[in-house]
Amino acid sequence: MSAHPIRMAGIDKSFGPVRANRAASLDVAPGEIHALVGENGAGKSTLMKILGGLVEPDAGTVEVNGRDVTGWSTSDAIANGVGVVHQHFMLVPTLTVAENVVLGNEPRRGMLFDRTRALADVNALIQRTGLVVPADRRVSELSVGEAQRVEILKTLYRGAKILILDEPTAVLSPPDVRELWTVLRKLRDDGGTIVLITHRLDEVIDISDTITVMRAGATVGRMKTSETTPAEIAKAMVGRDVALSVPGRETMSGPGATADRPSSAAGAPLLEVRDLSVSDSRGIRVVDGVTFSIRAGEVLGIAGVEGNGQTEIVEAIAGLRDIAAGSVAVSGHDVTRATVKDRRAAGIAHVPEDRHRRGLILEYSIAENLVLGAQDEFSKRGSLDGARIDAHAREQIAKFDVRPPTPTPAARTLSGGNQQKVVIAREMGRSFTVLLAAQPTRGVDVGAIEFIHRQIREARDAGKAILLVSAELNEVLALADTVAVMYRGKFAVTMPARDATPEALGPYMTGGNSRDAA
Amino acid sequence: MSESFRLRAEEALLPSIVALLIALILGDVLILMFGESPAHVYGRMIEGAWGNPYGFAQVLYKTTTLTFAGLGIALALRAGLFNIGAEGQLAAGAFGAAIVGITLPAGTPGLVAVPLCLLGAAAGGLLTGGLPGVLKAKFGAHEVIVTIMLNFVVLALLNWLVVEHLRTADTLHTPEINAGAVPRLSEFIPAFHGSAANVTFFFAIAAAIWCWWYLFRTPGGYAVRATGLQPDAAEYSGIRVGRVWIKAMALGGILAALGGTNFVLGYKHYYEDGFTGGSGFLAIAVAIVGRNHPFGVVLAAFFFATLSQGGLAIHALVPKQMVEVLQGIVILAMAASVPEVQRALRSARKVVAA
Numbered sequence: 001m002s003a004h005p006i007r008m009a010g011i012d013k014s015f016g017p018v019r020a021n022r023a024a025s026l027d028v029a030p031g032e033i034h035a036l037v038g039e040n041g042a043g044k045s046t047l048m049k050i051l052g053g054l055v056e057p058d059a060g061t062v063e064v065n066g067r068d069v070t071g072w073s074t075s076d077a078i079a080n081g082v083g084v085v086h087q088h089f090m091l092v093p094t095l096t097v098a099e100n101v102v103l104g105n106e107p108r109r110g111m112l113f114d115r116t117r118a119l120a121d122v123n124a125l126i127q128r129t130g131l132v133v134p135a136d137r138r139v140s141e142l143s144v145g146e147a148q149r150v151e152i153l154k155t156l157y158r159g160a161k162i163l164i165l166d167e168p169t170a171v172l173s174p175p176d177v178r179e180l181w182t183v184l185r186k187l188r189d190d191g192g193t194i195v196l197i198t199h200r201l202d203e204v205i206d207i208s209d210t211i212t213v214m215r216a217g218a219t220v221g222r223m224k225t226s227e228t229t230p231a232e233i234a235k236a237m238v239g240r241d242v243a244l245s246v247p248g249r250e251t252m253s254g255p256g257a258t259a260d261r262p263s264s265a266a267g268a269p270l271l272e273v274r275d276l277s278v279s280d281s282r283g284i285r286v287v288d289g290v291t292f293s294i295r296a297g298e299v300l301g302i303a304g305v306e307g308n309g310q311t312e313i314v315e316a317i318a319g320l321r322d323i324a325a326g327s328v329a330v331s332g333h334d335v336t337r338a339t340v341k342d343r344r345a346a347g348i349a350h351v352p353e354d355r356h357r358r359g360l361i362l363e364y365s366i367a368e369n370l371v372l373g374a375q376d377e378f379s380k381r382g383s384l385d386g387a388r389i390d391a392h393a394r395e396q397i398a399k400f401d402v403r404p405p406t407p408t409p410a411a412r413t414l415s416g417g418n419q420q421k422v423v424i425a426r427e428m429g430r431s432f433t434v435l436l437a438a439q440p441t442r443g444v445d446v447g448a449i450e451f452i453h454r455q456i457r458e459a460r461d462a463g464k465a466i467l468l469v470s471a472e473l474n475e476v477l478a479l480a481d482t483v484a485v486m487y488r489g490k491f492a493v494t495m496p497a498r499d500a501t502p503e504a505l506g507p508y509m510t511g512g513n514s515r516d517a518a
Numbered sequence: 519m520s521e522s523f524r525l526r527a528e529e530a531l532l533p534s535i536v537a538l539l540i541a542l543i544l545g546d547v548l549i550l551m552f553g554e555s556p557a558h559v560y561g562r563m564i565e566g567a568w569g570n571p572y573g574f575a576q577v578l579y580k581t582t583t584l585t586f587a588g589l590g591i592a593l594a595l596r597a598g599l600f601n602i603g604a605e606g607q608l609a610a611g612a613f614g615a616a617i618v619g620i621t622l623p624a625g626t627p628g629l630v631a632v633p634l635c636l637l638g639a640a641a642g643g644l645l646t647g648g649l650p651g652v653l654k655a656k657f658g659a660h661e662v663i664v665t666i667m668l669n670f671v672v673l674a675l676l677n678w679l680v681v682e683h684l685r686t687a688d689t690l691h692t693p694e695i696n697a698g699a700v701p702r703l704s705e706f707i708p709a710f711h712g713s714a715a716n717v718t719f720f721f722a723i724a725a726a727i728w729c730w731w732y733l734f735r736t737p738g739g740y741a742v743r744a745t746g747l748q749p750d751a752a753e754y755s756g757i758r759v760g761r762v763w764i765k766a767m768a769l770g771g772i773l774a775a776l777g778g779t780n781f782v783l784g785y786k787h788y789y790e791d792g793f794t795g796g797s798g799f800l801a802i803a804v805a806i807v808g809r810n811h812p813f814g815v816v817l818a819a820f821f822f823a824t825l826s827q828g829g830l831a832i833h834a835l836v837p838k839q840m841v842e843v844l845q846g847i848v849i850l851a852m853a854a855s856v857p858e859v860q861r862a863l864r865s866a867r868k869v870v871a872a
Contacts, residue, residue, distance in 0.1 A: 320754060341756035350754070358754040361744050372744070373755030375737040383735050 003066025005030055005162050005193040011060035013046055020046040022217040033194045035204040038214035038237055039445030044197050048164050052084045053077035083160025085151050087167045093140035097133050098122040101153045130183050145176030164195045181207050201230040213237055238447050267296030270465035271434045276326035278312045286312045288489035294465035301468045301480025304509050309489040310469045314438045318350045319343045330434055347433035351423055351440050359423040360411045367393035367407035370426050400425035417448030435466045485509055534807055537851040544847050552836045559832050566831025567824040575713030580823035585722040586777030587801030588815040589729050590770040595810045597766030598746035603665030604774040605798025606672035610642030611775025613676050615782045616789035619695025626697035635698035639779050640772045646672055647771010655760030677791050691790035700783045716784025729812035742766050803849045
C-alpha cells in the first residue's frame with residue numbers, strides 16, 4: 001500500500017458565478033494527520049464534499065488509494081472507507097448512543113433490531129478506539145464533547161479508514177480538545193488517515209503532520225508542520241502579513257502583550273452589575289450572584305467552558321432574559337427592569353453570540369439589517385426613508401469592509417465573516433457606551449478576526465466599557481484588561497490580564513480550583 | 519435594480535403559476551373520468567365567469583370578500599401567526615357595520631354614514647382578531663386553536679343576537695340599515711345589471727395597497743416582517759414581539775372584518791346569519807396561493823372567485839363538487855410545489871449565470 005490514500009489534482013468547481021475550487025489539489029500521505037486550512041469561503045468544504053461524493057467536480061481527478069474515483073457517489077465513498085464527520089451533529093437525540101452509531105447499518109436478528117449485539121458492537125468499538133462514551137445513554141443527555149465522539153464512532157462503525165473532520169473543535173472545551181487529539185493520534189497510529197478542516201492555527205500546529213493551505217479556491221501551499229510557524233501559515237491563508245493576536249501561539253506565552261496598553265484605571269464605571277442572578281425555564285440558577293463593574297476604556301473578558309452561564313449573563317444585561325435578583329446599571333442609570341429598546345437607548349450595544357438566530361434577519365438585505373432596531377429613526381412621516389437607509393448602508397459597508405459592497409443582497413447569502421461584520425457595523429457604527437460582545441469571532445476567518453479585534457481595541461481606546469465573552473481563551477487573553485472565569489454560574493476567579501495565563505486559568509474552567517478561589 | 523425586481527417577481531409568481539398548471543392537468547383527468555371534454559368544461563367555466571358582464575361583475579363581488587379576508591390572513595402570517603378566524607371576523611365585521619347602519623337615522627349623508635359603518639365593521643374585527651393576539655402574547659395561547667374556536671363562539675353569539683333581539687319576522691336577518699349603503703357598480707356600468715358587485719371592491723383594492731405600503735414601507739411593517747421571520751432576532755433588536763403579535767392579529771382581524779361590508783353595505787343591506795358561506799376559510803387558500811403578498815392576494819382572490827363563479831356554469835356537465843375538488847387540488851399543488859419550484863429556479867439561475 002504505497003499508494004497515497006487521497007490524491008486530488010486540478011479540481012475545478014463552480015456554483016454559478018462563484019468559483020469554489022480552481023485547480024485545487026490535495027495530497028495526503030498514508031498514516032498522517034493532514035490539516036486543510038484556509039479562510040471561510042476558501043473552498044475547503046467544497047473540496048471535501050467532492051472527496052466525500054456529495055459534489056461532482058467540473059474538472060480534475062480524485063484518487064483514493066491509487067484508484068481513480070472521480071465523480072463517485074456518497075455511498076461509493078462510504079463503501080470505500082471515506083467517512084465525513086460534519087460540523088453540525090447529525091444525531092437522533094431520543095435514541096441511545098449505540099442506536100445512533102448503528103443507525104442505517106443495524107445488526108438484525110431475523111426481522112428485528114438486535115439491540116444486544118448493537119450494544120456489544122459499539123462497546124467493542126469504544127474499547128478499540130478510546131472514544132469513551134456511555135453506549136446505553138441517550139444522546140440528549142450527553143455533553144457536546146461526548147456527542148461529537150458519537151459522530152466519530154458512527155463514521156468508524158461504517159468502516160471508515162479515511163476520516164474527514166469538518167471544524168471538529170468549534171464547540172469543544174480545552175480538555176475535550178485534548179482528548180480528541182489523543183483519539184486522532186491513536187487512529188492514525190492504527191493505520192487511519194485523517195483530514196482535519198480548521199482555521200485555528202494553534203490546533204494545526206498541535207495536531208497535524210502536514211498542512212495544505214487554500215485561498216480563494218486554489219491550493220496555495222503544502223508544508224510540513226514541523227517546518228513552519230503560525231505566522232507563515234496565516235500569511236499563506238490571507239495572502240499578506242497578519243497581526244497574529246489570535247489564535248496564534250505567541251500570545252499563549254506572552255502576557256506581556258498587555259503592557260503597552262493605556263492605563264484604564266482612571267475611567268468611570270459605565271457598566272455595574274450587582275449580585276446578578278438569572279434562572280432558566282426550570283427554575284435553576286444559571287447565573288448565581290455575579291458582581292462586577294467595567295470602567296470606561298476597560299475590557300472585561302469572561303472565559304470558561306460554554307454553558308456555565310455566559311450566554312445568560314449577557315442576555316440578562318441586554319434585556320433578553322428576566323433578572324431573578326440583583327441589578328444592572330449603565331452610566332449610573334438602573335436598567336434592571338428596562339426594555340431592550342430602553343437599554344439600547346441607555347447606551348448598550350450588543351453583538352449576540354448567535355448571529356443566525358438573533359443578530360440578523362437572514363432574509364432581510366444588508367441595508368435592512370443595518371437599521372435593525374433603529375427602523376423608527378430611519379423613517380420620515382411614518383414611512384421608512386429608503387434613500388437614507390441606502391446611504392447609511394453604503395457608508396457602513398465601506399467603513400466596515402463588508403463584501404459584497406452593495407446594500408441589496410440578503411444577509412443569508414453572505415459568508416460568516418461578512419455577516420458578522422454587518423452585525424458589528426450595526427452595533428458599533430452608532431453611539432454607545434457599553435459593548436456586550438459574545439463570541440464576536442465565532443466561525444469567522446482570520447482576516448475578519450483581525451478586523452473585529454481592531455474594532456474592539458479602538459472602542460476601548462475611545463473610552464467604551466466592553467464585556468467580552470469568548471470560548472477562545474486566546475481571544476480573551478489578547479483583548480481583556482481583566483479576566484474572569486465563569487464556572488457553574490459564578491465567577492470562579494477574577495484577575496488582571498497580566499497575571500492571566502492558560503496555565504493559571506485552566507483549573508478554574510473545570511472547577512478544580514473553585515474552592516481556592518473563594 | 520430592474521434585474522433584481524425581475525428575479526423577485528419570478529420567484530414570487532412562478533410557484534403559483536406552476537401550481538395552477540398542475541391543478542389544471544389533474545382537473546383534466548377528473549373531467550375525462552366524467553366523460554366530458556376538458557376543453558369544453560374549462561371553456562364553459564371561463565365563459566361563465568368572464569364571457570358576460572354579469573358573470574364578470576359577480577367575480578368582482580366574490581373577489582372583494584376574498585381579498586379582504588385574504589389580506590387579514592396574510593398580514594397575520596407575515597408576523598408568523600396563522601389566523602384561522604377570518605370566517606368569524608367577516609361575520610363580526612358585517613354585524614358591526616349593520617348595527618351602525620341600523621342605528622343611524624335615515625338620510626344620514628353617505629360621507630358620514632359609510633365611514634361610520636366601516637368603523638363598526640373594524641370594531642368587530644378588532645375584538646375578534648385582537649383577542650387571540652392578546653391571549654397569544656400574554657398567555658402563550660396558540661392562535662390557531664383560539665381563532666378556530668372563536669369562529670364558533672362568534673357565529674353562535676351573532677346567531678343568538680339576531681334570533682333573539684334583532685330579527686325581522688320569518689327571516690334570519692336583521693332589519694335593513696337606514697344609512698351607509700354604497701352604490702352598486704351597475705349604477706356606473708349598466709351592463710353589470712343584476713350583479714351584487716359594488717363600490718367596496720375599490721375599498722378592497724385600497725386595502726391591498728395600504729397593506730403593501732404598511733408591510734414594506736413603514737417601520738411598523740418592518741417590525742411585523744422581522745417578527746415573522748425571526749422572532750428571536752426581532753426581540754434582540756428591541757422590537758416587542760408580543761405587541762407586534764397583538765397588532766398584527768388586530769389589523770388582520772380588522773381587514774377580514776371589512777370584507778363583511780361587501781355583503782352588508784353593498785349587497786343585502788342587512789346582516790344575515792350564515793352569509794359568509796365559508797369565504798373565511800377559502801381565504802386561507804387565497805393568502806397561501808397569493809404568497810402572503812397583498813397584490814398576490816388580490817390576484818388569488820380573483821382566481822378563486824373566477825373558479826367559484828365559473829363553477830356555476832358547469833353544473834350541467836360535471837358534479838358541482840368539481841369546483842371544490844379543483845380548489846383543493848390548487849391548495850395541495852401549491853403546498854407541494856412552492857419549495858420545489860424555488861429550488862429549481864435557483865439552480866436554473868446558477869446554470870444560466872455560469
